[in-house]
Amino acid sequence: MTGPRYTPLTESLPATVPFVGPEAQERAMGRAFDARLGANENVFGPSPKAIAAMQAASAEIWMYGDPENHDLRSALAADLGITPANIVVGEGIDGLLGYLVRLLIGAGDAVVTSEGAYPTFNYHVAGFGGLLHKVPYKGDHEDPEALMAKAAEVGAKLVYLANPDNPMGTWHTGAEIVTALDKLPEGALLILDEAYVEFAPEGTAAEIDIDDPRVIRMRTFSKAYGMAGARVGYALGAAELITAFNKIRNHFGMNRAAQAGALAALADQEYLHETCTNVAAARDDIGRIAAENGLTVVPSATNFVAIDCGSDGNFAKAVLDALVSRGVFVRMPFVAPQNRCIRVSAGRPEDLAAFAKALPEALAEARG
Amino acid sequence: MTGPRYTPLTESLPATVPFVGPEAQERAMGRAFDARLGANENVFGPSPKAIAAMQAASAEIWMYGDPENHDLRSALAADLGITPANIVVGEGIDGLLGYLVRLLIGAGDAVVTSEGAYPTFNYHVAGFGGLLHKVPYKGDHEDPEALMAKAAEVGAKLVYLANPDNPMGTWHTGAEIVTALDKLPEGALLILDEAYVEFAPEGTAAEIDIDDPRVIRMRTFSKAYGMAGARVGYALGAAELITAFNKIRNHFGMNRAAQAGALAALADQEYLHETCTNVAAARDDIGRIAAENGLTVVPSATNFVAIDCGSDGNFAKAVLDALVSRGVFVRMPFVAPQNRCIRVSAGRPEDLAAFAKALPEALAEARG
Secondary structure (H helix, E strand, C coil): CCCCCCCHHHHHCCCCCCCCCHHHHHHHHCCCCCEECCCCCCCCCCCHHHHHHHHHHHCCCCCCCCCCCHHHHHHHHHHHCCCHHHEEEECHHHHHHHHHHHHHCCCCCEEEEECCCCHHHHHHHHHCCCEEEEECCECCECCHHHHHHHHHHHCCCEEEEECCCCCCCCCCCHHHHHHHHCCCCCCCEEEEECCCHHHCCCCCCCCCCCCCCCEEEEEECCCCCCCHHHCCEEEEECHHHHHHHHHCCCCCCCCHHHHHHHHHHHHCHHHHHHHHHHHHHHHHHHHHHHHHCCCEECCCCCCEEEEECCCCHHHHHHHHHHHHHCCEECECCCCCCHHHEEEEECCCHHHHHHHHHHHHHHHHHHHC | CCCCCCCHHHHHCCCCCCCCCHHHHHHHHCCCCCEECCCCCCCCCCCHHHHHHHHHHHCCCCCCCCCCCHHHHHHHHHHHCCCHHHEEEECHHHHHHHHHHHHHCCCCCEEEEECCCCHHHHHHHHHCCCEEEEECCECCECCHHHHHHHHHHHCCCEEEEECCCCCCCCCCCHHHHHHHHCCCCCCCEEEEECCCHHHCCCCCCCCCCCCCCCEEEEEECCCCCCCHHHCCEEEEECHHHHHHHHHCCCCCCCCHHHHHHHHHHHHCHHHHHHHHHHHHHHHHHHHHHHHHCCCEECCCCCCEEEEECCCCHHHHHHHHHHHHHCCEECECCCCCCHHHEEEEECCCHHHHHHHHHHHHHHHHHHHC
16 A cells, blocks of 8 residues: 655645744643734734624624625625726635745746745745745845836846735835835736735825736735634736735634624724734833843834844844743844844733843843 | 747647636526536535634634644544544545645556546646547446556556546445456556545445555535535555655645535544535435436435436537526536536535426427
8 A cells, every 4th residue: 555646846845834823832831921022913813893793793793705705705895996807805814825836836836925925925836846046135125226127137027026024024115115116027916915004104005006917915804803713815906916816715714703704894093093002112112121131123014023132133033932931922033133132022011021021131141 | 028938738728728617607507506406516514613613713814824734634634533633624526636746647648537537637637638538328327347458558658547537426335346447557556535525325435445546535525514615635555655745735725614614524524424414315305306307317425416317418408408498506527428417516405496497497488
């Protein structure tokens, strides 16, 4: 008896992947975190109206969700002044990135991203046999010009750019994105990941024609809308590209309660505004806590803040480990020099109090 | 400005796919269905404890779900007497079938299924460039011997067999499956889709060693557990194969409330038993309604019943259309001679009353 015959690509993929959730850390530690500030989750949570909608839909969960996501796409279209044909809803941006890579990337196809940018995108590119080319950050910012130059050099089919950026929280103006787009080489598609754009200053969302075939934008209910666990992302772009997702997506893949929750969350823009105010205050608090410990922060347009621990990646990792062992879940960038920082999500006062208490101890331990 | 460069495979896939939900039909009709009996959803719904767990988790949906699905996999493992390493949880069986096909099937690889069996599996095979070979049903049953013989003939990497079957509701004993498995050719993997197995008579689940590398079983919380809209499926198999899913799956793809709901549903076996009793009674009622209209049914081990409309596919389609236009959502098999039937899900008394009222009118209209 032999086992299954995998594809050569499957055989070549690494058996272990770097997706470790805080629950796994909690199981290893034998205790729950006091503050969950590592995954850029929105601790302020969704609108109470969204929670109520999900709870009501839970009682009717025996029904599959609408495979067309009609109501949510219609509401988003009305909100954005576009048509439902320009919108595909999927199982989080992660799911949509997987579908998009599958649509475009085969063995050896060139893809460009930034060194240290979103690892799940890289995971999907590798998973479909694409060849990743990376350019460094520039002053803790993604570098649109360098991305475009690299794309031209390697003949990229896909270019990934997050604005605002994760893990640094930095951002470009929409006007800068539009300028950079003009340098996108012919035949390349720009993925503009705007997962955090609702937190960013006015003018951060680039003004790009929805029918522009050079760009697809990714947005989500996981961040500003506080629904990470619901898995509702959406992509915006030219109808032809959006329609292509129907060739391969998991049509009945959306959770029905999540669809209802996202619809209710979208309708409660007042709550979204409150959340953004709360997050801005939390960013300030994180800056203050950092300053009290002699550290600086990287200015952020997201719901997290990169704190510069003032040394190298080893030191930041020691600080991180000491925070984690004290019950404060945080993460850090992967590559130098950004890995001199730890990344702390905007929390409620009680979360940040736990962080403020643990940080000086963690620094002392790391200096040690 | 040109558009994105798709892969040759993507270019070759059909732009439209046959996934039409009842909501789309309702929008087209301008009214809601009175009875939703077309998608093999479990109208009796999930355990009240599962609903309560999903509602509680909705309030904490700002957190991503555990990417390892640890608690659910541990509970399933304990229940089944296996280890969590033998279980992968995913976004419904549909999602898991997509991952499995991706792991094994590349351009031109041979896959075997039955003519008229699960179309979503065929969709995934086509989506990864596989070559589908089909064998006919035998007396409204899937034909394991013919599947194995075809697999040997074409050198199949994957063989799909649902037990009990959808869309006919027929089944084989577990012993028959075990016997057939011995004829599975070297290098092929059998997908044993057991989505409906909880409804089936004792002895329908085949006794196969969990570490047998020739088989992967698919199960779900969508059917007997009444949680189709939650999207929780799981696959059982040898640890090596199960672990391979980690190379490509959407690690953070599971809805957190759905994870909690499935865990609570699994713990309430008493409710599951009640559901199966209700479903068996509803199957009998459907048989009685059919008989009152001079029709026979195909014996079923699932939560749906194929009613033989006594003529050909055109006639059954006319009956179906007439039912739909009277507010009763049902579906039907795709291929002859199984398409002489309509497929009616087990409903509550009020659902079946709507069906009983509409059926004689629909038959009269179809007879014209």
